Structure formats: C-alpha cells, structure tokens
Amino acid sequence: MYPVTQTTEHPSARTCIDTIHSTIAGELGVKTWQVKAAVELLDGGATVPFVARYRKEATGTLDDAQLRELDERLRYLRDLRDRRRAVLEAIDGQGMLTAELRTAIDAAETKSALEDLYLPFKSKRRTKAQTARAAGLEPLADALVRNPKLDPQREAGKYLSQEHLIGDPADALAGARAILTERAGQDVRLVTELRGRLWRQGRLRAQVKPGQEAAGAKFKDYFDFAQPLQSLPSHRVLALLRGEKEGVLALDVMEADPRDPEALSTARARYEGAVARSLRIDERVLRSEHQPADAWLAQTVRLAWRSRLITRFAGDLRARLFLAAEEAAVRVFAANLRDVLLTAPAGNRCTLGLDPGLRTGVKVAVVDGTGKVVATDTIYPHAPARKWADALASLTRLARENAVELIAIGNGTASRETDKLAGELIAELNRLNPARTVARLVVSEAGASVYSASALASAELPDLDVSLRGAVSIARRLQDPLAELVKIEPKSIGVGQYQHDLTPKMLDRSLDAVVEDCVNAVGVDANTASPALLARVAGVGTLLSENIVAHRNVHGPFAKRSDLLKVPRLGAKAYEQCAGFLRISGGAEPLDRTSIHPEAYGVARKILAAAGASRNDVVVSSGAVAALEAQEFTDEAFGLPTVRDIMTELVKPGRDPRPQFATAAFAEGIDKISDLDVGMVLEGTVSNVAAFGAFVDIGVHQDGLIHVSAMANRFVADPHEVVKSGQVVRVKVLDVDPGRKRISLTLRLDQERS
Known part of the structure; x- marks a missing residue:
C-alpha cells in the first residue's frame, strides 16, 4: 500500500541524502527510517495533514507538528547541500581547496557558517593581498615574521617598484600586512576556533546613538546594554535589531562585557594571541616591543583581529542570532494563530456584529445561525453626532426582531464606548424580557477592513456596502472563527511579534501550514463550505475549491464522497488527499460524515458489525468498542494506529477538536x-x-x-x-x-x- 520509489543515484549523492535523513531524525528524536518514509511520501505529492492522519503505519505515527518541522528542515538541508556543492566547485576552480578546508566546508551545519568559510574566496575583485603577491611582497612579509630583528622600513625599501606602484616603504609594508591578514582569514582551524569561542563567550553590546534618547524612548532598556550572545532571548534580539534599524541603537559584537575594561582587555588579548600563533608571530610582541619589527608585527595582529576577523564573525553571529530569534518568533506567531483559529465557536446562534467608529458611525450587521446577513444599519452614538438614544433604540429593535443571542464588538477605535452601548442594550433587553440571556464579547477586528475590500468579500456580499462588510465579518468570527479567519491573510490576523522584521517567505510558509493543519483537524462540510475554507483542505487548493463550489451550484449538494470525483480536474490523487477531510452529512453513505478515509471503510464496517451496530448507524458506545480487540481488525494495509483511530471516531463521529464556547464574566463597575x-x-x-x-x-x-x-x-x-x-x-x-x-x-x- 505504501510503494517505495526506486531510483538510481550516485553513491556520494546517496550518502548525502542519508546524512540529511539521519540529521533530521536526530533533531526530531525519531528513527531514520521514519524520516525516510515521510520524505518519500511528501516528495511523492502527499500533504502533511494526509500523512499525519492516514499514513501513520508508514511513518511510525509522526504527527503534523513533527512532519512540519521535518519538511522545513528538509528544505533547509537540501538548500545547504546544493550551496555546499557550489562553494566546493568554486574554491576548487581557484586551485585553493585544501583537505582541511574541504573538511570544514563539509562540516558546516548552517548557511551562514558555510558562507563565512567561503568569504575569503568569494571576491570577484582582486584583493589587496593578491595585488601585493603579484608585486612580489610575500617574501617581505615572511622575512619580517621570521626575523623580527629586521628594520621594517629598511627591509621594505628593497621592494620599491614603479611597475607595481610601490613608491615608498609604507606602500610595501601595507602590502605585506594585507598578505598576513588574508592568511589569518584563510586559516580554517583559526577561524573555526575563534568563531566558536566568540559565540560561547562574546557579548552583544547596544548603545543609544547621540541625540536619539527622546525619539527612541521605547528602547530605553537598551541604551547601555550588554548580554552574552548565547543567552539572548528571541524577543530581545528582535527588539535590539529593530532599534538599530530605526537608527536609535548602535550594536556591536564584543569579546567581553565592554563595561568591564579589564575583562575586555584580557579577552581581546586571548583572541589576538591565537591570531599571532596562526601567523607564527611570537605572542610577546603584543606585550612588549624590544625588536625593530615588533611594533609592526603587533599592529598587524591587532588589525587582523579587530578590523577583519571580529568584523567578519560579527556578521555571521548576528545572522545566527537573527535566525534563531526569527524561528522562535515564527513559532510563537504560529502557536498564537493556531489558538485563534481553533478558538471555540459560538455555533449557530444569531449574532449582532458592531464595527465601532466615531465620525463615520458604528456599522451594524445581524447574521442568523447560518451566517446569513439578515439586517444592517449604521448608528451614530458617539461624537460628533452623539445620537446615543437613537442608536440604543435601533439596536434594541434589531435584537428583538431577530432574537439576537450574542453581540460581537470590534476592538478598534471607539470599542470602549461601543462596549458601553452594548452593555446598556443588554440591560434594556433584560428589562423587556428577564428570561432572555444575551452575552457580549469584544472580538479582534484585525484584518476585517482588508477582507471588506477584497474580491472574496465582493463575491460573498455583492449587495452590501464595503463599510458594512466588516461588521458581518466580526459577527461571523464569533460564530465560527476558523471558517471566517481563513478568508484573511494569516499575517493580518494580528497575533504575532515583530512580524514585519521576519523573512516574509519563511513566515508565510509557516502560517499557511498552521491554517492548513487547523482546517483539516476540524474537517470541512463539502456542501456548505466557502471556497476560502475548501482551498485549505489537503490536496484541494484555490482552483479545485472554485470547481467544487461551481459543481455544487449546478448539480446541487454532493450525495456521497465519491461524487467529488465528478468535479472537473479533481482526480484520484487529489481525492486520496482530500476525501477524509471533506464531510457529507445526511448523504447516502453514513461513514461520509466521519473523518474515516474511504479507503478504510471496509475496516470500519467490520468494526461496526462486531459492535452490533446497524447498517446505517456509525455511532457505537465506548463500552462496545472497549470490548473489541483492535488487533483483530488489522491487515497488511491497516495497522493498529489506523484501527484505533477508526474505533475512536466511531464512538464520536465527526468530533470537533475545538473547546466548548465560553465567555469571560467581566466584573461589574470595572470598565477602565x-x-x-x-x-x-x-x-x-x-x-x-x-x-x-x-x-x-x-x-x-x-x-x-x-x-x-x-x-x-x-x-x-x-x-x-x-x-x-x-x-x-x-x-x-x-x-x-x-x-x-x-x-x-x-x-x-x-x-x-x-
């Protein structure tokens, strides 16, 4: 049932692929065979929700979170592999690829570390060191290193050349210094050691730029700040980088805390000592200058560290900090988005939506239990009109005529004042009918204005003014947050930190994955879902979602899941991916309203029969299921994980994983x-x-x-x-x-x- 694709690959390519699989397995804490199986399924066109739900035996029950992480890391490691090949070829083409450098490149675990190793060989322009070598200055550099008793000025005078534009000893010494500095930068062992040490022991220092104290007050905590690189939390890294981007803060990577001059001096001396050893320069020149070339050699070492190496490492380590902070911020954003999308739905209850405003008025929309718009209005209770009594009377009339049960208030401008109006409305409704209960909630209106002006809103609400569509969206968000919020770009839902500082492509991919996972976790009614909701079902997408709705409009509701195959361009592969997530209630096949995949209906029917259920019944008691042995229903295609899932589903078919709807009871008299x-x-x-x-x-x-x-x-x-x-x-x-x-x-x- 789970075919393995046979391919012919070069042995080195096979080794590289195996390395990627084992790396991901180690990171996820799973077996390599599980990763390999998941990769084959995903590469074969399977979606994460489908693999997580319906291919548990193949992957050893990897869940959607593990599969998403696997998919992201697979993408990264494949990109890293391809870039590594290109770097090796480029350096080899220059004749500069040593065994030590190849080993270091093969061991690079991140793109930034790889690019750091490639940096000395990357320049398309001729470097100062290359120009100096061509001018014959390498012997000068070697001579001064080998024999510090030489006088640099006198020795450099031997290398003057009109042809190479070396007009005085200073030019020759500058060229010799460039050669030594480049050598230090190309010493793979030195670079690896010092970069690692700086990451473990270094500090990120922030200072306020002169004159920015008032304008950058929100960054006050970082005006004189230093913290170890390794212990910086993600939100602080992003705050510091934003402060720098806004021109308020100056950031530097330092060897130690700069507020402790002695510690900084000691740490810096250790780094410079390592550079000196790499260049075969006696470290004593950094402490005392007794011989003629000592001062020149000491300055060369210091410049190699302070002007070249630490600057280079700072870029790499800052990139490393940002990548870790970005990943953490995206995880927080994704977790918040998941929570919002899976917020408890109020369900099929008539809802009054209020989109607050001042001068332009409060937009009002009443939607019935199905989300259909039944009434709209615009009221002006706030300044400058101040028609409070008229507004209250209008809302009272609408609420009574439509038996409103819930009031959803947008959290934008004038939300506080509108919430007070809603409170008076509820009091008036209770006075008129004490037995009646109406609740009010403030709802995030993030993205409502974007939705109102979208083509989707125009198609859904063609006869409604753009200004009123936001109130409809606010009301529907309370009824079914998931169904309404899928119509809005995830980034516009407003639940993330520093989202404008993150890589858009990475953020979009992560948030889209969350939306897809949430939609498929809940399931979708194939006969009532909007195109926006259908598009998020595994294997469907925008085109097929539109085709499903068009087919539904022409031919009426789907009678059974297999009728989906009649939809234009919805073939066997797409059907395999989406069928289990699309539900059909009241159709010809009772199992179609469950999350059981059609391929497993045979197993489900055997379980139903063993539990004593009738042919048209798909609900069995938990006691009846508990009396059955899951192992008895397994076969070559369906193992214990799938059989247990089927049994769980039959106890509570079509169960909604979202919590029960509840509202906070705000304290009376506490409103500011x-x-x-x-x-x-x-x-x-x-x-x-x-x-x-x-x-x-x-x-x-x-x-x-x-x-x-x-x-x-x-x-x-x-x-x-x-x-x-x-x-x-x-x-x-x-x-x-x-x-x-x-x-x-x-x-x-x-x-x-x-």
Missing part, C-alpha cells in the same frame, strides 16, 4: 484602568501570547500582562504550556500604572505584590 486595585481577582480572556508572557483582556480596554514568571508555581519555559489565545482565565492584579497604561497580572491567585 483607574477602576483597578491591586489584589483584585478578575476573569478575562487571553488575547495574545508572547515568548515572555500573555496578554489578557479584563474588560478595561487595556490588556494586562501575565509575565511568564507569574504563570505557575514552577518554572515555565514556554507560556503556551499554560495558556492559549482565547482562553478564559482568572487573574489577580499585581500592579497598575495608569500613566504608562500598564497592568501586571498573575495566574497565581495566592501571589502577593512583588
């Missing part, structure tokens, strides 16, 4: 930051999670921060271990600073103010 007191215990909703903590909406229109150290009575490495975006939490107020609009919170309700 000045209402808060230290020690208050409040309910709130996690609005965003960062590497250093989580932000929580507690109903005062300014999110509070739970620092990672205040999340639990234990060490927490990753805030996502404790909370997720959209989660309702109980928090205690630790500190309030109204002037700076800062609220410190804790999840440790027994914690005292620090």
Whole structure:
C-alpha cells in the first residue's frame, strides 16, 4: 500500500541524502527510517495533514507538528547541500581547496557558517593581498615574521617598484600586512576556533546613538546594554535589531562585557594571541616591543583581529542570532494563530456584529445561525453626532426582531464606548424580557477592513456596502472563527511579534501550514463550505475549491464522497488527499460524515458489525468498542494506529477538536484602568501570547500582562504550556500604572505584590 520509489543515484549523492535523513531524525528524536518514509511520501505529492492522519503505519505515527518541522528542515538541508556543492566547485576552480578546508566546508551545519568559510574566496575583485603577491611582497612579509630583528622600513625599501606602484616603504609594508591578514582569514582551524569561542563567550553590546534618547524612548532598556550572545532571548534580539534599524541603537559584537575594561582587555588579548600563533608571530610582541619589527608585527595582529576577523564573525553571529530569534518568533506567531483559529465557536446562534467608529458611525450587521446577513444599519452614538438614544433604540429593535443571542464588538477605535452601548442594550433587553440571556464579547477586528475590500468579500456580499462588510465579518468570527479567519491573510490576523522584521517567505510558509493543519483537524462540510475554507483542505487548493463550489451550484449538494470525483480536474490523487477531510452529512453513505478515509471503510464496517451496530448507524458506545480487540481488525494495509483511530471516531463521529464556547464574566463597575486595585481577582480572556508572557483582556480596554514568571508555581519555559489565545482565565492584579497604561497580572491567585 505504501510503494517505495526506486531510483538510481550516485553513491556520494546517496550518502548525502542519508546524512540529511539521519540529521533530521536526530533533531526530531525519531528513527531514520521514519524520516525516510515521510520524505518519500511528501516528495511523492502527499500533504502533511494526509500523512499525519492516514499514513501513520508508514511513518511510525509522526504527527503534523513533527512532519512540519521535518519538511522545513528538509528544505533547509537540501538548500545547504546544493550551496555546499557550489562553494566546493568554486574554491576548487581557484586551485585553493585544501583537505582541511574541504573538511570544514563539509562540516558546516548552517548557511551562514558555510558562507563565512567561503568569504575569503568569494571576491570577484582582486584583493589587496593578491595585488601585493603579484608585486612580489610575500617574501617581505615572511622575512619580517621570521626575523623580527629586521628594520621594517629598511627591509621594505628593497621592494620599491614603479611597475607595481610601490613608491615608498609604507606602500610595501601595507602590502605585506594585507598578505598576513588574508592568511589569518584563510586559516580554517583559526577561524573555526575563534568563531566558536566568540559565540560561547562574546557579548552583544547596544548603545543609544547621540541625540536619539527622546525619539527612541521605547528602547530605553537598551541604551547601555550588554548580554552574552548565547543567552539572548528571541524577543530581545528582535527588539535590539529593530532599534538599530530605526537608527536609535548602535550594536556591536564584543569579546567581553565592554563595561568591564579589564575583562575586555584580557579577552581581546586571548583572541589576538591565537591570531599571532596562526601567523607564527611570537605572542610577546603584543606585550612588549624590544625588536625593530615588533611594533609592526603587533599592529598587524591587532588589525587582523579587530578590523577583519571580529568584523567578519560579527556578521555571521548576528545572522545566527537573527535566525534563531526569527524561528522562535515564527513559532510563537504560529502557536498564537493556531489558538485563534481553533478558538471555540459560538455555533449557530444569531449574532449582532458592531464595527465601532466615531465620525463615520458604528456599522451594524445581524447574521442568523447560518451566517446569513439578515439586517444592517449604521448608528451614530458617539461624537460628533452623539445620537446615543437613537442608536440604543435601533439596536434594541434589531435584537428583538431577530432574537439576537450574542453581540460581537470590534476592538478598534471607539470599542470602549461601543462596549458601553452594548452593555446598556443588554440591560434594556433584560428589562423587556428577564428570561432572555444575551452575552457580549469584544472580538479582534484585525484584518476585517482588508477582507471588506477584497474580491472574496465582493463575491460573498455583492449587495452590501464595503463599510458594512466588516461588521458581518466580526459577527461571523464569533460564530465560527476558523471558517471566517481563513478568508484573511494569516499575517493580518494580528497575533504575532515583530512580524514585519521576519523573512516574509519563511513566515508565510509557516502560517499557511498552521491554517492548513487547523482546517483539516476540524474537517470541512463539502456542501456548505466557502471556497476560502475548501482551498485549505489537503490536496484541494484555490482552483479545485472554485470547481467544487461551481459543481455544487449546478448539480446541487454532493450525495456521497465519491461524487467529488465528478468535479472537473479533481482526480484520484487529489481525492486520496482530500476525501477524509471533506464531510457529507445526511448523504447516502453514513461513514461520509466521519473523518474515516474511504479507503478504510471496509475496516470500519467490520468494526461496526462486531459492535452490533446497524447498517446505517456509525455511532457505537465506548463500552462496545472497549470490548473489541483492535488487533483483530488489522491487515497488511491497516495497522493498529489506523484501527484505533477508526474505533475512536466511531464512538464520536465527526468530533470537533475545538473547546466548548465560553465567555469571560467581566466584573461589574470595572470598565477602565483607574477602576483597578491591586489584589483584585478578575476573569478575562487571553488575547495574545508572547515568548515572555500573555496578554489578557479584563474588560478595561487595556490588556494586562501575565509575565511568564507569574504563570505557575514552577518554572515555565514556554507560556503556551499554560495558556492559549482565547482562553478564559482568572487573574489577580499585581500592579497598575495608569500613566504608562500598564497592568501586571498573575495566574497565581495566592501571589502577593512583588
């Protein structure tokens, strides 16, 4: 069932591929055969969701997170392999490839380390050292190194040449110095040793640029800053780089903390000593200058380190810092996006959406339980119109006429004032009908304006003014966040840190993967899903999603999954990938509403029969399933992982992995930051999670921060271990600073103010 592609490859290519597989296996903590099997499936056109769900036997049950990491690392290591080949060929073509250099290039684990090794051989222009050699100055350099008793000026006078434009001893000595400096840069052992030492022991130093103190106040913490390179957290690296980009901070890689001159001097002397040894220069010249050439040799060593090597290493190490910080930031962004997309849906409940505004008014949309727009309006409760009573009357009428159950309020301009209006609306509705319960929630409106003006919104809501489409989106986000947010570019959802500082291609690929994984984890109704949602189903994409909807519009709902094969251009391969994720309710085949793949229906029917279920029943009790031995239903095609998945699905067909819908109960009378007191215990909703903590909406229109150290009575490495975006939490107020609009919170309700 899982064919292995037979290929004929050169032995060295096979070795390289095996190395990539074993490297990834080591990083993931899995077996090499698992990686090899997954790579063959992915290279064969399989999607990550399909492999994770329906090819568990082939990969040894690698999950979607492992497969995504595998896919990303495979891409990187293949690029590194190809670049390594090109570098080796280029250096070999120059006749400069030594055995030691080849070994170092083969051992380079990152692109930046590889490029650092290639740097001395990369220049298309003739280097100063090459020009000096052509002028015959190499013997001068060797002579001064070999015999420091020589007088540099007198010795250099022997090498004057009109032909080579060496008019005085200074020109000759400059050429000799260029030769020695290049030698140090091409010493692979030296470069590897010193780069590694600088990474382990060096510091990143930040200073404010003169005159930037006021303009760069937000970077105040870094005006005089130094921290070991290896211990810099990702968010701090990105903050420092942004400060530099904005012209506020000057960054330098230093051998030691520059605020300790003695430590810096000692550390620098060790690096310069290593350079001297590489060039076969006596280290004593760095401490005392007794012989004629000592001063010249000492200056040559210092310049080789301070002007060439550390500058070169700084670029490599900064790239290394950024890459690690970028990967961490993308992981945080992806985790937040996953949490938001998998936020509990309110479900089929009539919802009133409010898109707040001041001068332009508050846009209003009512959508029924299916998401259909049933009413719209624009009200002007705020300045300058201040038609509060009229606005309240209009909302009351709309809410009563349409039996509104939920109110979704956008979190943009005038959100606080509009939330107050919604509070009065609920009070009025309760007065008119005490038995009726209506809840209100503030919803992120990030990306709503982008959606409103998009071609997709025009197609979905052609008769609705652009200004009202945002209110519709806000209401639908409450009903089904996943179905609505897939219509928006992931970067526009507003749950990331420093997203504009990250490599767009890497960020886009990661976020697209999250959206795809979330959509396929939940499953999609083939007969009701929008093109945007269908496009994210494994194996579908934009073209097939449009074809599915077009076929549905012409021929009516799909009666069974196999009818998908009638959709133009949806062939056997695409069907294999998407069928298990597309659900059909009330159709001819009961199993079509489950996540069981059609290829496994035979196994499912055997299990149903053994559990005593009727032919048209796909639900069995957990007790009936527990009485069965999964091993009895395995065969060559389907092993224990798949059989167990089928049994789990039959107990609760089409289960939704998202949590139950819940709302935070904001404290009455606490609606602005000045209402808060230290020690208050409040309910709130996690609005965003960062590497250093989580932000929580507690109903005062300014999110509070739970620092990672205040999340639990234990060490927490990753805030996502404790909370997720959209989660309702109980928090205690630790500190309030109204002037700076800062609220410190804790999840440790027994914690005292620090």
